[in-house]
Amino acid sequence: MSDLEHVIQPFDARLVMIGSGCIGKGVLPLLLRHLVLEPQRLLILSPDDDGRLLAQEFGVAHQAEQLDQNNYETVLDPLLSAGDFLLNLSVGVSSLSLIQFAQRKGVLYLDTCIEPWEGGYTAPDKSLSERSNYALREAALQLRRESAQGLSTAVLTHGANPGLVSHLIKQALVNLAEELGDTTPQPTTREEWAQLANRLNIRCIHIAERDSQFSSKHKIADEFVNTWSVDGFISEGSQPAELGWGSHEKALPEDGYYHAFGCQAGIYLQRPGASTRVRTWTPSTGPTHGLLVTHNEALSIADYLTLGQGRQPTYRPTVHYAYRPCDDALLSVHELAERNWKPQSGQRLLDDEILDGSDELGVLLMGHARNSYWYGSRLSIQQARALCPYNSATSLQVTAGVLAGVIWAIRNPQRGIVEPDELPFREILQICMPYLGKVEGIYSDWTPLTGRHSLMPEQTDESDPWQFVNVRIT
Amino acid sequence: MSDLEHVIQPFDARLVMIGSGCIGKGVLPLLLRHLVLEPQRLLILSPDDDGRLLAQEFGVAHQAEQLDQNNYETVLDPLLSAGDFLLNLSVGVSSLSLIQFAQRKGVLYLDTCIEPWEGGYTAPDKSLSERSNYALREAALQLRRESAQGLSTAVLTHGANPGLVSHLIKQALVNLAEELGDTTPQPTTREEWAQLANRLNIRCIHIAERDSQFSSKHKIADEFVNTWSVDGFISEGSQPAELGWGSHEKALPEDGYYHAFGCQAGIYLQRPGASTRVRTWTPSTGPTHGLLVTHNEALSIADYLTLGQGRQPTYRPTVHYAYRPCDDALLSVHELAERNWKPQSGQRLLDDEILDGSDELGVLLMGHARNSYWYGSRLSIQQARALCPYNSATSLQVTAGVLAGVIWAIRNPQRGIVEPDELPFREILQICMPYLGKVEGIYSDWTPLTGRHSLMPEQTDESDPWQFVNVRIT
Numbered sequence: 001m002s003d004l005e006h007v008i009q010p011f012d013a014r015l016v017m018i019g020s021g022c023i024g025k026g027v028l029p030l031l032l033r034h035l036v037l038e039p040q041r042l043l044i045l046s047p048d049d050d051g052r053l054l055a056q057e058f059g060v061a062h063q064a065e066q067l068d069q070n071n072y073e074t075v076l077d078p079l080l081s082a083g084d085f086l087l088n089l090s091v092g093v094s095s096l097s098l099i100q101f102a103q104r105k106g107v108l109y110l111d112t113c114i115e116p117w118e119g120g121y122t123a124p125d126k127s128l129s130e131r132s133n134y135a136l137r138e139a140a141l142q143l144r145r146e147s148a149q150g151l152s153t154a155v156l157t158h159g160a161n162p163g164l165v166s167h168l169i170k171q172a173l174v175n176l177a178e179e180l181g182d183t184t185p186q187p188t189t190r191e192e193w194a195q196l197a198n199r200l201n202i203r204c205i206h207i208a209e210r211d212s213q214f215s216s217k218h219k220i221a222d223e224f225v226n227t228w229s230v231d232g233f234i235s236e237g238s239q240p241a242e243l244g245w246g247s248h249e250k251a252l253p254e255d256g257y258y259h260a261f262g263c264q265a266g267i268y269l270q271r272p273g274a275s276t277r278v279r280t281w282t283p284s285t286g287p288t289h290g291l292l293v294t295h296n297e298a299l300s301i302a303d304y305l306t307l308g309q310g311r312q313p314t315y316r317p318t319v320h321y322a323y324r325p326c327d328d329a330l331l332s333v334h335e336l337a338e339r340n341w342k343p344q345s346g347q348r349l350l351d352d353e354i355l356d357g358s359d360e361l362g363v364l365l366m367g368h369a370r371n372s373y374w375y376g377s378r379l380s381i382q383q384a385r386a387l388c389p390y391n392s393a394t395s396l397q398v399t400a401g402v403l404a405g406v407i408w409a410i411r412n413p414q415r416g417i418v419e420p421d422e423l424p425f426r427e428i429l430q431i432c433m434p435y436l437g438k439v440e441g442i443y444s445d446w447t448p449l450t451g452r453h454s455l456m457p458e459q460t461d462e463s464d465p466w467q468f469v470n471v472r473i474t
Numbered sequence: 475m476s477d478l479e480h481v482i483q484p485f486d487a488r489l490v491m492i493g494s495g496c497i498g499k500g501v502l503p504l505l506l507r508h509l510v511l512e513p514q515r516l517l518i519l520s521p522d523d524d525g526r527l528l529a530q531e532f533g534v535a536h537q538a539e540q541l542d543q544n545n546y547e548t549v550l551d552p553l554l555s556a557g558d559f560l561l562n563l564s565v566g567v568s569s570l571s572l573i574q575f576a577q578r579k580g581v582l583y584l585d586t587c588i589e590p591w592e593g594g595y596t597a598p599d600k601s602l603s604e605r606s607n608y609a610l611r612e613a614a615l616q617l618r619r620e621s622a623q624g625l626s627t628a629v630l631t632h633g634a635n636p637g638l639v640s641h642l643i644k645q646a647l648v649n650l651a652e653e654l655g656d657t658t659p660q661p662t663t664r665e666e667w668a669q670l671a672n673r674l675n676i677r678c679i680h681i682a683e684r685d686s687q688f689s690s691k692h693k694i695a696d697e698f699v700n701t702w703s704v705d706g707f708i709s710e711g712s713q714p715a716e717l718g719w720g721s722h723e724k725a726l727p728e729d730g731y732y733h734a735f736g737c738q739a740g741i742y743l744q745r746p747g748a749s750t751r752v753r754t755w756t757p758s759t760g761p762t763h764g765l766l767v768t769h770n771e772a773l774s775i776a777d778y779l780t781l782g783q784g785r786q787p788t789y790r791p792t793v794h795y796a797y798r799p800c801d802d803a804l805l806s807v808h809e810l811a812e813r814n815w816k817p818q819s820g821q822r823l824l825d826d827e828i829l830d831g832s833d834e835l836g837v838l839l840m841g842h843a844r845n846s847y848w849y850g851s852r853l854s855i856q857q858a859r860a861l862c863p864y865n866s867a868t869s870l871q872v873t874a875g876v877l878a879g880v881i882w883a884i885r886n887p888q889r890g891i892v893e894p895d896e897l898p899f900r901e902i903l904q905i906c907m908p909y910l911g912k913v914e915g916i917y918s919d920w921t922p923l924t925g926r927h928s929l930m931p932e933q934t935d936e937s938d939p940w941q942f943v944n945v946r947i948t
Contacts, residue, residue: 128930214692218829219801221686221759238929270930285695289812327693330808331801337947338763340925355692451814455712456602456744473811474948 007431009407011035013083016043016076018067018098019090020051021229022349023112023159023402026395027089028058029388030403030435035410043079046090067093069117073101082106082152083413087406091231092118095156096139099417103151108409112159112402113232114140114296121235128240128268129259133294138262144417153415155423158405160361160397161207161321162297164432165376167425169205169301169363172375175441176200180369190421194305198315202305203248203367203466205319207297208290208374210282211326211394213357213381215350223346224336225328227354227394230347233293233325237274237333238341242266242294244302246318248367249468250461264310265303268294272341273321274333277473279448280322282360283374287446289473290322291333297321297420304421318468322364326350326357351392354381358437359393367466372444379437387435400435404428481905483881485509487557490517490550492541492572493564494525495703496823497586497633497876500869501563502532503862504877504909509884517553520564541567543591547575556580556626557887561880565705566592569630570613573891577625582883586633586876587706588614588770595709602714602742603733607768612736618891627889629897632879634835634871635681635795636771638906639850641899643679643775643837646849649915650674654843664895668779672789676779677722677841677940679793681771682764682848684756685800685868687831687855689824697820698810699802701828701868704821707767707799711748711807712815716740716768718776720792722841723942724935738784739777742768746815747795748807751947753922754796756834757848761920763947764796765807771795771894778895792942796838800824800831825866828855832911833867841940846918853911861909874909878902 015037017024024044032039039059044051047066055062065075072093080086086102088095088111095114102109114136121131129135140156157163173196174186180200187193211227219225226233245252245267252258255270269276273293282288298320308314325333328350335344362376379393388396408423408431409415420428433439447465452458459474461467489511491498498518506513513533518525521540529536539549546567554560560576562569562585569588576583588610590597595605603609614630631637647670648660654674661667685701693699700707719726719741726732729744743750747767756762772794782788799807802824809818836850853867862870882897882905883889894902907913921939926932933948935941 122929212695216690216692218688218690240930271932272929285812287812287814289808327805331804334763334804338759338761340761340928342925342928451816454814454816455596455746456714458745 007034007407009035009410011037011410013085014041014043014080015085015087016045016079017087017089018045018093019088020044020046020048020054021089022351022395023229023398024089025054026388026391027399027402028054028060029390030399031406032058034403034407069094069097072097076101080105080107084108085406085410088115091115091229091235096143099143099154102154103147106152108152108413109154110158110402110405110409111156112163112398113157121239128270129257132240132259132268133242133296134259134262134266134268134299137296137299140417147416149416150414151416153409153413154417155405155409156417156419157296157300158420159401161209162295162300163401163405163420164397165207165297165361165363166301166420167423167428168376170425171429172363172365172373172441173197173200175375176365176368176370176373190304191307194307194315197305197317198307200368202317202365203246204471205301205317205366206280206322206364207295207320208280208282208288208322208364209359209361210284210288210324211357211359212284213326213350213354213359213393214328215353216355217353219328219331220346222344223348224332224344225348225350226332227326227329227350227392228398230349233329234336234343236295237291237293238272239294241269241271241273241276241292242298243292244298244316244319247313247316248464248466249318253468253472258311263303265306265316266299275337278320278322278471279473281364281372281374281444281446282324283378283442284360287450288324290324293321293323295321300419300421354392357381357393359397361397370443372446373441374444375441377436377439383437396435400432404431407431481508481881483509483884485511485884487559488515488517488554489559489561490519490553491561491563492519492567493562494518494520494522494528495563496825496869497702497872498563499528500862500865501873501876502528502534503864504873505880506532508877508881543568543571546571550575554579554581558582559880559884562589565589565703565709570617573617573628576628577621580626582626582887583628584632584876584879584883585630586637586872587631595713602744603731606714606733606742607716607770608733608736608740608742608773611770611773614891621890623890624888625890627883627887628891629879629883630891630893631770631774632894633875635683636769636774637875637879637894638871639681639771639835639837640775640894641897641902642850644899645903646837646839646847646915647671647674649849650839650842650844650847664778665781668781668789671779671791672781674842676791676839677720678945679775679791679840680754680796680838681769681794682754682756682762682796682838683833683835684758684762684798685831685833686758687800687824687828687833687867688802689827690829691827693802693805694820696818697822698806698818699822699824700806701800701803701824701866702872704823707803708810708817710769711765711767712746713768715743715745715747715750715766716772717766718772718790718793721787721790722938722940723792727942727946732785737777739780739790740773749811752794752796752945753947755838755846755848755918755920756798756836757852757916758834761924762798764798767795767797769795774893774895828866831855831867833871835871840921844917846920847915848918849915851910851913857911870909874906878905881905
């Protein structure tokens with residue numbers, strides 16, 4: 001922990017945190033440790049008793065309030081002035097509304113997900129395309145295009161993933177360049193990063209995560225169990241699967257669709273991400289079957305690493321999340337599908353009751369001369385607890401990302417709306433690193449064709465292992 | 475238990491039991507309770523220490539022997555004479571070889587599955603069709619056609635499923651006929667049963683099972699956990715999915731194939747059953763997602779209830795297994811698929827360590843005027859333990875079926891090869907019933923279209939809920 005003592009960020013304004021879920025709870029001790037911020041300048045805004053109890057525990061302020069489309073300005077206006085920080089860790093409070101509000105007032109902003117207002121993910125009057133993460137991101141980019149220069153900084157989607165993983169990818173590309181003898185100077189612009197990825201022949205990038213944490217208490221019927229926000233996982237898992245669509249892909253999936261607007265870096269599948277399985281690779285067990293849950297990073301990273309533009313770019317990798325949640329969450333997803341996606345009436349967040357396990361969260365870069373390279377954080381529950389109270393392995397990877405984003409925004413208060421990919425990766429990683437357990441890069445000769453056809457013929461494209469048709473499990 | 479005291483079956487010969495897995499272990503106390511059989515006339519033939527210890531515990535004989543294609547006659551010959559019983563509860567010992575041997579010697583025979591010799595399910599020189607359960611069943615039927623009359627009785631596949639469920643279907647049809655006012659005299663022939671099913675408009679029959687048993691010990695990596703034989707589940711789960719193919723089905727599945735030989739009652743899918751998910755319904759939780767694992771009953775029941783013949787019969791229901799294994803087994807299957815079906819190196823059988831849960835094993839008859847009717851056994855682990863030691867809820871449903879089949883064979887020693895569907899259902903159910911917990915019939919308005927399209931459009935056939943395309947999860 002000796003490195004940590006050096007990251008102490010002065011901050012002489014107020015911080016309002018919306019939400020008191022597991023990320024809010026986990027980030028509090030980090031904020032109070034790394035920001036020069038007296039507890040009374042920190043306010044938790046949350047409707048439930050969890051928030052009140054949490055605030056008491058940390059000696060911070062609390063206001064019981066459920067923000068909605070009608071009340072958010074009235075509620076927030078007296079709480080925030082120029083230079084203050086609005087930290088949105090809620091589910092169902094619109095990121096775009098808050099950003100516009102914050103920028104009008106000169107308030108800094110950060111979230112971990114571009115959230116719509118409650119119900120926005122499933123609004124029946126909107127098409128799947130309109131309620132996708134792609135559409136939410138395009139709306140944020142549109143807002144940026146229409147904004148004046150020099151507005152207060154609003155950091156989009158800066159938790160673990162999305163967030164931290166964008167920086168892990170850059171470090172992984174730098175490591176790979178060195179390994180493969182690419183001597184071009186390290187990229188300094190978006191286009192140079194895309195050129196590097198292209199030179200290295202990166203075809204697919206998975207955000208490859210495996211959560212092996214478990215408790216002693218067996219999941220019961222009609223209960224969703226998870227190591228992070230149950231509402232959050234259900235809402236993103238119920239959205240259509242979305243992925244950044246690479247220039248090497250030969251054909252759209254049968255259930256795959258482009259959007260009629262925006263940058264065209266991503267497509268969506270007409271099925272819930274939590275029921276869309278993909279082959280990936282994670283360090284502890286190797287070949288892994290994960291869920292292709294939609295996430296903003298799949299789109300922002302694919303867009304960031306694009307050369308050319310539109311549906312036929314010169315270069316773009318396929319990018320998506322491949323998430324093996326903890327066992328109880330996998331069983332919960334099975335049950336959720338049995339219920340035709342009607343959420344269970346019971347919820348259980350695994351935190352103090354976790355007995356053992358770890359969260360391996362990394363980026364898997366595939367297609368290059370060394371085949372496949374996983375780079376990321378391998379964090380056990382024991383390590384997480386020792387590093388920071390109120391955190392599991394899963395939450396600490398997120399809260400470290402939030403902390404780093406908050407510090408960067410305070411240091412750079414007038415950058416307007418920014419995506420993780422646009423932040424300086426070394427600075428962010430330096431802040432996060434002490435909280436990530438073992439951070440390592442591992443080469444592997446695994447491809448999605450490895451070990452296939454073992455029992456019977458399967459539908460594969462043997463001419464190119466990195467086609468999505470090989471990755472997807474049908 | 476008072477009913478039980480009446481079922482005492484004299485048996486003055488020897489019984490050789492091959493295998494000492496969970497079914498062998500569970501059936502021993504039942505055999506010794508219901509047969510007039512001194513323990514020393516019972517011999518366990520099994521290669522491992524489990525068998526020796528089990529034999530010691532029950533005071534029965536034991537011989538350590540792994541039967542294979544080369545030694546089985548030499549080993550068995552001195553152990554069995556006319557009138558004795560050969561009970562095959564093994565995995566990987568050929569049913570057909572044993573039946574031929576038994577019938578040559580005038581020995582009675584029963585198994586719970588038509589087993590090939592070890593490796594037969596995955597023999598690379600055989601086509602999927604040739605190593606299917608369909609092919610195994612056709613070979614048994616062929617053997618019967620070629621046999622003389624009056625050979626010793628050989629009961630095929632008489633555990634829970636296959637086995638017991640064939641009798642549950644008849645009882646369910648009788649119950650439905652009464653409910654729906656069908657006044658035709660109760661069927662006495664195969665064709666009359668098929669006519670009844672047709673009159674009642676039974677379109678689909680699922681063997682709908684949900685196992686909710688669990689222990690306090692979390693499944694670890696590289697471990698397959700199950701409430702019954704791990705080897706058995708892996709071997710059948712790795713086989714292609716197979717189902718009886720109904721006359722109402724409009725189109726073969728894309729990956730579905732007829733066989734080039736035999737009765738044509740069933741088809742197979744070119745994918746492992748354990749990775750083939752289907753929508754079904756079970757009492758405790760209602761809508762359930764199960765695995766379409768190949769099972770002999772899917773074929774024998776569909777064949778038994780056929781009017782006409784071949785690929786375009788006048789009437790045949792679609793019949794298949796829809797198995798929601800216990801949570802740990804579901805996770806084990808997920809891991810097995812990650813390993814491209816290479817079995818885990820660790821195995822754990824849940825028996826004494828089970829904390830709670832039940833096995834609901836029934837038949838779900840769909841398409842009739844009351845829509846859907848589940849009829850079967852709801853047996854908790856507590857009930858199972860109280861009813862018979864050495865059993866879980868899962869094993870007791872199987873061992874009760876084995877017991878009933880053994881008793882029937884002893885009572886009817888010269889019937890040659892018979893399938894469960896050909897046995898008298900009332901007599902069998904009478905023997906099993908005391909061990910099945912709550913046996914009940916439940917009507918439901920569920921169809922595989924219930925609650926669909928809730929999040930987004932799905933590919934369904936709205937004109938007929940009972941098409942397999944609606945049942946299958948893709």
